Amino acid sequence: MQIVTTHKNTDFDALASIIAATMIYPGSVGVIPTSVNTNVARFLSTHKTAFNIVLPHEINHQDVRRLIVVDTDQWRRLERMEPLRQRNDVEILLWDHHQNGGDIEASWRCQEPVGATVTLLVREMKRRDMELNPLVSTVLLIGLYEDTGHLSFPSTKAEDAAAAAYLLANGADLNVASVFLNPPYEEGHRDILFTMMQGTERFEDRHDTIGINIIKLDRKIPMLAAIVSMYRKIINTDAVFVIFVNDDKSSTVIGRSGVDRIDVGAILGEFGGGGHPAAGSATVKHGDYPPEQIKARIIEIVKNRKSNSATVADLMSFPVTMVPGSTPMSEIRKIMQQKKIRGILVGNEHQVDGIIVLWDLKKLKRDNQWKSPVKAFMNRKVTTIPPDLQPSAAAQLMVQEDIGHLPVVHEGKVIGIVTRTDILTYFYGMLPE
Structure with a gap:
């Protein structure tokens, strides 16, 4: 297992660098510290399921063989990574733009005095000719702009500006970026x-x-x-x-x-x-x-203007995958892997008893738990929405309830489901792959 992590009180450059690194190192998992700055927390409340990221306590250190550190070179700034410091069998790679002379001894590093760490990772993405979608490009641009003061800080280098141009060419949205950046107020x-x-x-x-x-x-x-x-x-x-x-x-x-x-x-x-x-x-x-x-x-x-604006009925996915409460957790895992979905409703189209999501599978620590029925692990509180609800209202509900799946119910029957991915696809204008 290889993981990518960064410093506590994570800012946008650190978050963007994690996301970029998980793309550069296929199969890696991003580990976000529990303490993040306010703007990052606001961003993750609606976007966290769009990326392969987890929290530090969800990592089994014994499984880790490679640690990729971004935007810091100091052990004390990492969360719950001390067990890896003592192991000689863990390969450590480091990407950072700070010149602090930290204590992380990496077997390989890219540490240069540019305006933002994400600039270094964008350089590698350009070298590999990697394809970026508008969401990834926007997040990376936010990180770059935050650490360079919109390319105005004295630490900004020509390569930072070139990275920004590359991200804009790949669909980065300045309107979205401005929402999550603290604008100067002069x-x-x-x-x-x-x-x-x-x-x-x-x-x-x-x-x-x-x-x-x-x-x-x-x-x-x-x-x-x-x-x-x-x-x-x-x-x-x-x-x-x-x-x-x-x-x-x-x-x-x-x-x-x-x-x-x-x-x-x-x-x-x-x-x-x-x-x-x-x-x-x-x-x-x-x-x-x-x-x-x-x-x-x-x-x-x-x-x-036309009166018929978009509703969740235009965004929802269907048919909906539903299982009875007696379904073993091993079968739930298999269904999620085969259908590449993150959530499954428990019950039937006329009666929703609960929901099980990918994050719930992390609760299973013992092998015999995979034989247990899904009703033992499902969330019994399920929020449903009508098909005529507006996407912005659905997004707001997801933020308020901290949920990523909203079953769509019409006349007492489940007709679809709206996920965070559906909402992001709508607002960013991206087509599903």
């Missing part, structure tokens, strides 16, 4: 925010409240997208569109939405821009649309 941002709040024009459409604004910029201000996200939350609207007039030639339009009914990416696609349902942007030449016409056209598009 005097210029404060002034823009106050100006937007004073000049907001609101209109209602089908019970949704939309804010729209035209702001003239007298200088270039970075991270406007993050300020627009903050602005929408402060004025408490379902969506906002801010038209920033750059000069007499063009405007930059930034949109943010908190409801699936208003797809700002599609709306701004009308102006040659794009994005996804929650975030989008466009740069518009005044020769095509002056600012007031941009505003009028956005209002028109919003009011003429």
